[in-house]
Amino acid sequence: MLWIRSKSLLKEHVQGFRRQGKSIGLVPTMGYLHEGHEKLMQVARRENDVVVLSIFVNPTQFGPLEDFAAYPRDLARDRRVAEKSGVDLVFQPDKEEMYPTPLEVTVEAGRMETVLCGRSRPGHFRGVLTVVSKLFHLVEPDRAYFGQKDGQQLALIQKMVEDLDFPVEIVPVETVREEDGLAKSSRNVYLTEEERRVAPELYRALSWGKAHWQDALYTSDPARLVHEVEKRLQAVPLFRIDYVELVTYPDLKAVTELREDQTFMLAAAIYLGKARLIDNVLFGGVSERNR
Amino acid sequence: MLWIRSKSLLKEHVQGFRRQGKSIGLVPTMGYLHEGHEKLMQVARRENDVVVLSIFVNPTQFGPLEDFAAYPRDLARDRRVAEKSGVDLVFQPDKEEMYPTPLEVTVEAGRMETVLCGRSRPGHFRGVLTVVSKLFHLVEPDRAYFGQKDGQQLALIQKMVEDLDFPVEIVPVETVREEDGLAKSSRNVYLTEEERRVAPELYRALSWGKAHWQDALYTSDPARLVHEVEKRLQAVPLFRIDYVELVTYPDLKAVTELREDQTFMLAAAIYLGKARLIDNVLFGGVSERNR
Numbered sequence: 179m180l181w182i183r184s185k186s187l188l189k190e191h192v193q194g195f196r197r198q199g200k201s202i203g204l205v206p207t208m209g210y211l212h213e214g215h216e217k218l219m220q221v222a223r224r225e226n227d228v229v230v231l232s233i234f235v236n237p238t239q240f241g242p243l244e245d246f247a248a249y250p251r252d253l254a255r256d257r258r259v260a261e262k263s264g265v266d267l268v269f270q271p272d273k274e275e276m277y278p279t280p281l282e283v284t285v286e287a288g289r290m291e292t293v294l295c296g297r298s299r300p301g302h303f304r305g306v307l308t309v310v311s312k313l314f315h316l317v318e319p320d321r322a323y324f325g326q327k328d329g330q331q332l333a334l335i336q337k338m339v340e341d342l343d344f345p346v347e348i349v350p351v352e353t354v355r356e357e358d359g360l361a362k363s364s365r366n367v368y369l370t371e372e373e374r375r376v377a378p379e380l381y382r383a384l385s386w387g388k389a390h391w392q393d394a395l396y397t398s399d400p401a402r403l404v405h406e407v408e409k410r411l412q413a414v415p416l417f418r419i420d421y422v423e424l425v426t427y428p429d430l431k432a433v434t435e436l437r438e439d440q441t442f443m444l445a446a447a448i449y450l451g452k453a454r455l456i457d458n459v460l461f462g463g464v465s466e467r468n469r
Numbered sequence: 470m471l472w473i474r475s476k477s478l479l480k481e482h483v484q485g486f487r488r489q490g491k492s493i494g495l496v497p498t499m500g501y502l503h504e505g506h507e508k509l510m511q512v513a514r515r516e517n518d519v520v521v522l523s524i525f526v527n528p529t530q531f532g533p534l535e536d537f538a539a540y541p542r543d544l545a546r547d548r549r550v551a552e553k554s555g556v557d558l559v560f561q562p563d564k565e566e567m568y569p570t571p572l573e574v575t576v577e578a579g580r581m582e583t584v585l586c587g588r589s590r591p592g593h594f595r596g597v598l599t600v601v602s603k604l605f606h607l608v609e610p611d612r613a614y615f616g617q618k619d620g621q622q623l624a625l626i627q628k629m630v631e632d633l634d635f636p637v638e639i640v641p642v643e644t645v646r647e648e649d650g651l652a653k654s655s656r657n658v659y660l661t662e663e664e665r666r667v668a669p670e671l672y673r674a675l676s677w678g679k680a681h682w683q684d685a686l687y688t689s690d691p692a693r694l695v696h697e698v699e700k701r702l703q704a705v706p707l708f709r710i711d712y713v714e715l716v717t718y719p720d721l722k723a724v725t726e727l728r729e730d731q732t733f734m735l736a737a738a739i740y741l742g743k744a745r746l747i748d749n750v751l752f753g754g755v756s757e758r759n760r
Contacts, residue, residue, distance in 0.1 A: 185634065282578055283577065283628055288573050334574070342599070345607075
């Protein structure tokens with residue numbers, strides 16, 4: 179397994195792979211790899227000749243009051259996990275390598291960036307789309323793998339690929355969960371024992387919404403469904419709700435009516451101790467394809 | 470010469486070129502080709518195995534009061550010029566092909582987009598950078614050719630390639646001029662005979678600035694140089710000045726002092742009858758490399 183820290187060396191290898199006609203699968207991460215990432219690497223391994231894993235805690239997607247400095251890092255363990263998952267090349271640049279000069283040009287998502295997490299994390303998705311564009315240009319992947327857990331991120335990246343005609347296929351991969359339902363996340367490490375015990379209530383509340391969305395009470399009044407989920411989250415004393423939101427998927431538009439032929443995403447973010455946890459469920463329309 | 474109107478067919482050809490290990494040079498244009506474009510195609514022909522010319526009058530880079538509908542078009546002539554210039558493939562999509570769904574994701578240039586033409590054409594460079602990103606992803610060129618006449622556009626595209634790590638080399642090509650100095654432009658066709666006669670005064674005024682920038686009077690007071698150029702433009706009764714601006718090149722920053730070791734761009738835009746004409750001169754530092 180190659181471990182590469184410079185863009186120029188990465189590009190040499192990418193050119194080599196392309197000359198040999200090899201397909202490239204990219205798994206972009208911020209490291210501190212968990213089973214969710216392993217799943218991404220497994221799927222990438224199955225579908226491509228070469229699997230590239232990128233590890234980069236991207237400063238431009240963190241707000242000034244967010245956890246950039248504290249974000250967990252463990253490169254020794256990441257190396258073992260990547261090796262075990264059959265990764266061929268790890269690209270792990272530092273921020274001077276990724277941003278050698280002050281950034282002027284960015285990729286933006288307009289309206290789709292102002293809902294859900296975008297509302298409480300202004301600039302976050304600009305940072306994400308910009309760094310993902312950079313990685314796509316550096317690695318020139320045939321396919322790139324993203325988890326459904328970051329549902330808005332996935333929808334935005336798919337729309338970016340469509341709007342900017344990136345020659346890459348985005349492969350969504352379902353959320354990997356702990357046995358009690360908590361979505362795997364690098365940020366779960368922030369939780370105390372007590373917080374960890376109540377954390378699955380996030381997914382439980384969303385799942386309740388998924389189980390009941392077709393009730394006559396809610397189909398004509400989706401706000402009521404959101405309110406019911408909110409009440410369930412409020413009932414957990416340690417939770418502080420950031421948002422609960424129901425949007426169409428993948429276009430992330432407001433929902434006035436729940437119809438069978440459309441796909442919806444019910445998503446929430448909560449603060450729990452030092453962590454901000456997000457999760458979502460998809461239902462209706464083509465959702466089964468994605469779950 | 471291939472003439473292609475669909476993205477999917479274009480991509481098939483691009484994949485074919487790449488499989489054969491052929492280098493691709495892209496000349497992006499809005500058509501109505503003139504000698505400036507011919508120069509771009511000549512240079513591209515010399516440096517690449519395959520030359521792709523794109524012709525697309527991009528609606529998203531025109532403001533609501535601008536000349537999108539009136540922009541001159543002559544595809545029959547463009548075909549002859551492209552053929553004569555040794556172009557291998559013309560990509561000429563319509564706007565439904567380029568923008569099949571409402572655009573949400575765009576490429577933006579922040580500060581560099583707010584000076585010069587960007588100030589009087591809000592949204593223009595967002596449109597330019599977004600469509601150029603699309604063309605780069607569709608054509609996957611090794612090199613792309615842009616005229617120095619659109620100096621801010623060139624600087625922005627170079628910065629975009631740098632900031633987003635596009636795997637493409639931007640090749641600047643010097644401005645082609647009429648014998649009397651007027652820069653070749655598709656928009657010159659808007660000029661009446663009388664307007665055409667005075668149009669070269671734009672370049673003459675900028676050239677005066679380039680000839681005098683090292684005068685002691687101006688090196689410590691660049692605003693005075695700009696003012697002198699402005700006076701010369703104001704002296705032409707048919708001209709209405711949009712802006713005269715002096716900036717560092719290629720970072721487009723304000724100039725407080727004229728120093729030998731820096732490159733500067735003195736640029737202006739004027740309204741002349743139905744046309745809005747732009748031009749610029751570079752001087753100082755490494756400018757000779759570009760001119």
